[in-house]
Amino acid sequence: MEILNTAAALQAYTENARRAGQRIGLVPTMGALHEGHLQLVRAAARECEVVVASIFVNPTQFNNPDDFRLYPRLPEEDAALLGPAGCTALFLPSVEEMYPQPTILRFDFGMLERVMEGEHRPGHFNGVATVVSKLFHLSRPHRAYFGQKDFQQVAIVRQLVRDLSFDLELVAFPTIRESDGLAMSSRNRRLVPEARTLAPRLYQGLQLAKQLVQQGHLPPAEVQQAAGEFLRAEPAITLEYLAVVDAHTLQPLTEWQPGSPVAICLAAHLGGVRLIDNVVVE
Numbered sequence: 508m509e510i511l512n513t514a515a516a517l518q519a520y521t522e523n524a525r526r527a528g529q530r531i532g533l534v535p536t537m538g539a540l541h542e543g544h545l546q547l548v549r550a551a552a553r554e555c556e557v558v559v560a561s562i563f564v565n566p567t568q569f570n571n572p573d574d575f576r577l578y579p580r581l582p583e584e585d586a587a588l589l590g591p592a593g594c595t596a597l598f599l600p601s602v603e604e605m606y607p608q609p610t611i612l613r614f615d616f617g618m619l620e621r622v623m624e625g626e627h628r629p630g631h632f633n634g635v636a637t638v639v640s641k642l643f644h645l646s647r648p649h650r651a652y653f654g655q656k657d658f659q660q661v662a663i664v665r666q667l668v669r670d671l672s673f674d675l676e677l678v679a680f681p682t683i684r685e686s687d688g689l690a691m692s693s694r695n696r697r698l699v700p701e702a703r704t705l706a707p708r709l710y711q712g713l714q715l716a717k718q719l720v721q722q723g724h725l726p727p728a729e730v731q732q733a734a735g736e737f738l739r740a741e742p743a744i745t746l747e748y749l750a751v752v753d754a755h756t757l758q759p760l761t762e763w764q765p766g767s768p769v770a771i772c773l774a775a776h777l778g779g780v781r782l783i784d785n786v787v788v789e
């Protein structure tokens with residue numbers, strides 16, 4: 508596996524592959540890799556001859572300086588995992604390489620970002636869209652792989668691809684979970700043992716909401732309330748939001764729309780760590 512530290516090296520590497528008629532798969536990450544990331548890389552390796560994984564803790568998408576400072580950074584361990592999973596090149600740029608000068612670009616995703624993560628992390632999706640656009644321009648992938656764990660991010664990137672006519676296929680990969688249901692996440696590494704023991708409750712709350720949606724007896728607001736009460740019953744969990752939304756528009760549902768998939772998304776704090784998760788009811 509090659510390690511590429513500059514934008515120019517990434518451009519040259521992917522340009523060569525394209526000239527040789529190879530398909531390029533891109534897996535953008537912020538590192539501290541786990542099985543969820545590695546499954547994205549393996550999927551890319553099944554479908555593309557060249558697989559570029561990027562590791563960049565992108566400062567412009569963090570609204571909380573402590574979250575940025577404490578974000579786990581393990582580049583050597585990560586590099587050792589990527590090669591065996593089928594990654595052919597790791598793009599590992601510095602902040603100066605990605606942002607030689609402060610960017611003045613601003614994205615506005617309208618209603619898609621006025622809810623959930625966009626509402627609670629002001630500026631977050633501007634930073635995500637900025638860095639993802641840069642990665643797409645530099646590597647010009649045929650396919651780009653993102654996890655459904657970041658459900659709203661997938662919707663935002665899908666809109667970005669459409670609006671800026673990026674010539675690529677967006678692959679939305681299912682959420683990989685620990686055996687107790689906890690969604691794999693780099694931030695799980697920061698959970699102290701007591702918080703780790705309680706963390707599967709987040710998925711249990713989502714499962715409860717999913718069952719209630721499937722039963723169809725309660726309106727969306729009452730499903731939201733019941734799942735919220737289940738989670739708030741554990742004092743160590745601080746629920747930031749739990750939202751029952753249309754899976755396409757991401758807007759909160761006031762009544763069920765037959766035939767439209769529903770997403771239940773949450774963010775919660777546990778022992779000083781902020782986690783997100785979601786389930787979709789087709």
Ligand SMILES: Nc1ncnc2c1ncn2[C@@H]1O[C@H](COP(=O)(O)OP(=O)(O)OP(=O)(O)O)[C@@H](O)[C@H]1O
Nearest residue numbers: 536537538543653654656657682683691692693694
């Ligand atoms: N459990 C998972 N299953 C599938 N995809 C995942 C999972 N966790 C992360 N991903 C995807 O991997 C890509 C990189 O994510 P990222 O590096 O932010 O990891 P993360 O584990 O989500 O970290 P954190 O949530 O702590 O920021 C994203 O597209 C993300 O959705």
Ligand SMILES: CC(C)(CO)[C@@H](O)C(=O)[O-]
Nearest residue numbers: 535536537565635638657
């Ligand atoms: C897509 C991404 C790598 C952009 O920094 C990040 O938001 C993530 O890891 O999900």
Ligand code: BAL
Nearest residue numbers: 537568569631657660
């Ligand atoms: N996985 C989404 C990136 C973030 O939390 O900033």
